[in-house]
Each structure stands twice: as C-alpha cells, then as structure tokens.
Amino acid sequence: MWENGNRYTWRLRPSTYMQTAMLVPEAAKLGKRRWAIVYPNYEYGQSAAASFKKLLSQAQPGVQFVAEQAPALGKIEAGAVVQALAEAKPDAIFSALFAADLQKFVREGNIRGLFRSTAVFNLLAGEPEYLDPLRDETPEGWWVTGYPWSEIDTPEHRAFRDAYQKRWQDYPRLGSVVGYSALHAVASAIRKAKSADTERLVEALKGLQMQTPFGPITWRAIDHQSTMGAYVGQLAKKDGKGILVNWRYADGAKYQPSDQEIHALRKE
C-alpha cells in the first residue's frame, strides 16, 4: 500500500499493518517479556511479523523476541513447529497463521500443551472462514481479529445480515462483507464521478465516504486505504463452536501510520 502504492490501486480491507496495530495495545497491556512469532512465509506473514515487532517494541521497550518460525504457506509441519516454539520458552506468542496451517497449529499446540502457559495473539483467527473449522478445538482466551457476525447489532449490520441470510440461507462470512462493500464502493465512485472514466473514478474515490455493514468508512486520499476496521476480541467456546467474546470494533481510521511516514514511503 505504501512502498508500491500507485494511483490506480485501492484497498478496502484493513491492511496487515492495521490489523496488527489493533492487537498491539492488548499485547502491550500484558507486559510479557519473551515473545515468539510464527507466520506463513510470504508477503502477508512477513509484513505482519515485521509490523508486530516494530509496534510492540515501541509500546513496550525491552521486549524480547526469542523464536521465529516461518513455515511455507499451507505446508506447516505443525508438530515440529510447536516443539521448536516450546523450546524457546516464550511468555507469549504472536501468530499470523490462518486456514489449514492454523488448524494444524492449534491441534498440535493443544495436544502438546503449548498454550497452557502462554498468551497467544493471532491475526484473522476470529474470521468465520478460519474460526468455524476449529469447532471444539477452538483455543480459549486467544486475542484475535475477526468478525462476530451473530452478535453485531448495529442497524446497518442487522440489515445486511438479514438480507444475506434471506438470499443465501447461510450466514455471512467476512468475505461476504468485503465483497459486498467493494461492489458498493465501485457503485458509489461511479455515482460520484458521474462517469466510468478511469481518471475521474480515481478522483472520485479520493476521500469518498460511504456506508458499509461495519459502519461508515472513508477512502483515504493519502494512501488509498479505506478506513474499514475489524473486530478485536478473544476466542471462546460455546456449544462446541468457536465464538468471539469481549469484542469491540476497532475503527480503521485510528490504526494508521503517521502521515509523514506514509509520505516518506509513497513515491507519488
């Protein structure tokens, strides 16, 4: 979004940096000193790990990062990774794993008792796409970003959820919200530009404000990132299924680097 940003690329979803920044205040509050990090070894995971190290070191000077595991995406050898993390005796773990990697990691970690004495922070693990397959394996107490679709009771979300369930006889996933909002953004931009011309659409998108199921968002002119946020909460089990508790909406507008940093990185 910043180093490789350009005039024609816009992003709706909260960036990896933003989602990491949403978890850091809770992580710093715990005051744990020894942190281990595990992430899938590609752009998303690397940027999550780098952002987390930077932001937590700022929020909690003197924090140590004692182990780092970067298995290939979709190919984690979960037993060996859990084992290696446990050897480093961390107080807390930051993970950017998701999908099949997350499920394998959780099961091995549960069986091998890795999470018994460590706090865990995991990006994305609260999204229904990744939380639902865990079922009764859901690790309780983890801090995650996600989407508690059944519990958000704002009028705009209720309207979206009801309409979605009526149309598809299924509950919305985070991907549903993102897809829906993205199409709405395109429509809003065309309406504002009164044209489908590329250059006019770019101008229209700058600073565009619109409604989403998560509430109002703004498309930032400075870096083309929308201020759509995410829900931050802790995992818990209810009737053999994973849910989010103690959750709150983290507004994307509040978790951004300073404008100077962005100007320095964006070469426009």
Next chain:
Amino acid sequence: MSGSAALLQFLNGLAGASSLFLVAAGLSLIFGVSRIVNFAHGSLFMLGMYLAVWLSPKVGFWASVPLAALGVALLGALVEVLLLRRIYRAPELLQLLATFALVLVVRDFALWAWGPEDMLGPRAPGLSGAVTIAGRQFPQYDLFLIALGPAVFVLLHLLLTRTRFGILVRAATEDREMAGALGVNQRLLFTSVFALGAALAGLGGALAIPREPASLELDLAVVSDAFVVVVLGGLGSIPGAFLAALLIAEVKAFCIGLGYSKLTLVAEFIVMAVVLVLRPWGLLGRPLAEARALPTEQAVNAFVPSRALLAGLAALALAPLLAQPYTLVLLTDVFVFALFAVSLHFLLGPGGMVSFGHAAYFGLGAYAAALLLLRYRVPMEWALIAAPLAATAGAAAFGWLCVRLSGIYLAMLTLALAQIVWSVAFQWDSVTGGSNGLIGVWPAPWLASRTAYYYAALVLGAASIACLWRILGSPFGNALRASRDSPVRAEAIGIDVRAQRWAAFILAGTFAGLAGALFAFSKGSISPETLSVPRSVDGLVMVLLGGVHTLTGPVWGAALFTWLEDAVSREIAYWRAAIGAVILLLVLAFPQGIAAAARRWLSR
C-alpha cells in the same frame, strides 16, 4: 538444541515419515507394475481424508479408516478398468494425461460434495492426549503412527516376498512382457495392484485426519511430496520409499528445530536433486527394464510449410480487422503458449526427454524480462531479446545435470530443479518481489496497443516455431531422434548422444524463455505461478492433447487448451471437472492426439 529437544524433533520426523511412506508406497507399487505415473495419487489420498472426516461422526474414527481405504480402493479399481486399461497401448505419457484429468475431476467432486471449507477431523479416540517424553508432551497418536509405518512396511514386504501375488507383482515390475508371456493374467494383476496402491493412499489420507484438516489444495501438494519420496528411494522399491520418507521427514523436522523453517519449502527438492545427480536411480533403485511392448516412436516429418498452414497464418494476420478486442488478448495467449508447448514438444517428442519442469525456463525468461526492464532500466525491446538468454543459462546448467538420466528419473529431476527455481522466486523478496511478484512490466509505447502486441506475439511466435521445426529436419534433428530411438547404435556411428540431448535441452529452454518474456509483457505483471508446477503440467497437457508424434500437434493442443480454459471457466461453476471430462474424452477417443486424428480423417 538440547539432546532431549533433538530427540523430540527426531520423533516428530518419524511420525511424518510414516504418513509420507503410506502415500509413496502405493505410488511406487503402481508405477513399478504398470509404468503409470499416477498424478491422481494425491487426489486418492485427499479423497481418503474427506471420506474419513465425513464418515467418522457416523461410525467413529477407527471404523472410518478402513472404510475410507476400502472406498478409495474400489474407486481405484474402477478407474483402472474403465479408463487406464483402454490406453495402456497408447503412447507413453498419455496415461499421465488421463490421471491429470482425474485430478481435476476429483477436486471438483470434493468441492461439490463437501464444500470449499477446510474440514478438521476428530482426534483419534483413545489416542487423543499426550505422553511425557524427556519432560515434553508428545501426542499419543504420533507414537501410533511411528509404529504403524514400519508395520505396514513389513506387511507389504511379506506380501511381496511370501505370496504368489507378490511374486507376480515383482515379476511384472522386473519384466512385464516376460511375465505376460509366461501366462500371468495381466488384467487382473494390473487392476489389483492399482486397487492396492489406491487403498494405501486412502489409508494414508484417513490416518492423516487427526493431524491435519481435509482441504482441496492437498491433491497436488501430496502427490509432489510422494513423487519426491518414490524417486529418491528408487522407483518400484518399497524399502527405498521407506528410507526416503525417513530421510525427508527428518531433514524437515530438523530444519524447523534448528530455526531454519524457511528452508522446508525447498529442502526436499534439494535432497532429491543431490541424490539423483549422485545416484541416478535413487537410493535403492535399479535401472528400469525396457517395456518392450510399447509402440516404437513414430518419425516426425521434416517441416515443409504447407499451403493450409500459410493460409492459417494469413487469416491470423487479418484477425485484428474483424475480431473483438478480447479475442485478440486470448489469441495472444494462444501464441505464447503455442511457442511454450512447441518448445516442450521439441524436448519431449523428438528429444525423448520428458520434462515436468519446463515452466522453469518460461519463468526464467519472464522474470529476466521484468528485472531487466524494472531494475536495470533496459529498454523493453532489448529486455525481450535478452531475457531468453537467462533461460538459456538456466537450461544449460540444469540440462547438464538432467541429460545424464533418462525416462522418469530425468522427469523427476527436472521437476526438482524447477521447484528450486520456484522457491527462489517465491522467497527472494528483495529481487523477485516474493509471492507478490513484479508489476509494471509493460511493453514500449509503440507496442502497447492490443493490436500492436498481437502482431509482435504472432510474428515472434510463428518465427520461433518455424525455426524449431526447421531444426528438427536438420542433421542435428536427425541425430537427436537417433539418440532417442537407439542410444547405443547412435553412439556406435559416432553421435555424441549426451551432447545432442544437452543441445536440445538448451534450445528448448531458450524458446520457452522467449515465450515467458512475451507472456510477461502481455500481462504487465508476473508472479511465482509463472514458473510453478501447474504451469509445467499445462504445457504437458497441451503437447499430449495435440499429439506427441506430430509436428503441429502442440500448436493445436495449446490453442484448444487455452480456449477451453477460458471459455469453460467463465461459463461453468465446476470448470475443472468439465476440463477434466473433456480431456478424458479426447484421451479415449484420440489417443494419438487431435492433430494425428485430424490428419487421418483428412487423408481418408
């Protein structure tokens, strides 16, 4: 790393080795007897997983395991009887195409039956907890797996050495035709071996569900791991597969234990490449006996530009006047892939060298073009011309290693080397952009319009293809074919077989690199998928669809496959299954390829 930590990582490796061995053993058995490279073996494993996850809430985990294995075995027998049996006499490798079509069909079947979401199975009842070993928790189930791997190995060994069935299997592995001549019922033997191999894959899948979720991406991941194990151990050798599974799983576990987790992606392929260079037939393998009953390769005629071909070219040159803009984009793709397929055919058909990693050279060309343009600010025209040289260099280095081998071992080494190139592109973020790839790879302004680029791709593609075809008719082409058909006689009349094959490798790589560079500029961006295994497989599919023993076949194959993928994926939700079904139909109807079929039909 302390001693007890090392012990635990060693045990982790053992558990991983058992799972790997189960899949690999089945693949090895099937190949040993039927000489079929079963691409669908990973799909059978995946099916075993899904069946077990689906059945275990109904009948319990332990009952679901044998049921899943049995179900997959039945499917395997069915596939052998209905499909593979019909094409044993077809050109080699056609079975590969058929099993690849099965991969597509099985993937979409699983999607239809169980949906896109990953399905995590239950823990194994009775073995759901952990035991304390050296002060650390180790899963009971992993201990069970550690015991099971060797147990299955011993059972298989007894089956193969102490029973009549085993003697027949070994005889067929050793010399298929001789076994047939001695009155062994080959049909029954092939079907039962295929079913046994499938059962092992299904068993492996079902036993994996307490450790990992069933997901749709497992098929190709598992089969490529299994290939590595089988080839590393020596094809057809069960003890070899066991040893290789152990080696690879331990290397991976210790990579992680010692903090080199980033290496796990490429570690197994490095091990395989090293072993194959040092021991060309794997750890415990022996040179393969020739399968005598296969039809001898047919001569590919020298290239004479026919009137029909020139008329076709003229029509393509006029196309921009009439066609939709999108059709031009699609046709540009066709030219790029036609060149890619023809270069692969050069290696595969007349060269007699099967490459499973041809996309490496395509990708090297594409990345070189992008890097020259973006990093070194070389003008686009020069980048396009210079980029294939990177592929030349890559093909020269890899080819030097590969031409020492032949047949399936050569194919596997090309796969391993391509995988290494892919891992480098995927993980070397500062240069290749990692998983994101590189963007902004646009052609120079005078070529930027769709029509201009269309002509560029047409001219360069057609000229390169004509050049490759001309070379096949030259004395070099004849020497190359002689080296393929009878290496011993070729050597005897003074042909340096290895040199011919090496030169063919380099030439094919260079032109694949040009196709890659054309591809990069036509899309404006590249990512590691450009040189991934599926791209190599696409190339194989194009060549085989068109017909290995024809000159123009690969071009028709490329056109058909590109068009099919585009049309079907837009129109049909289960497009993979649809493509798979079309490929199966074509394989059964035209085992010699569509070009050969068309020629027969025209000459009637």
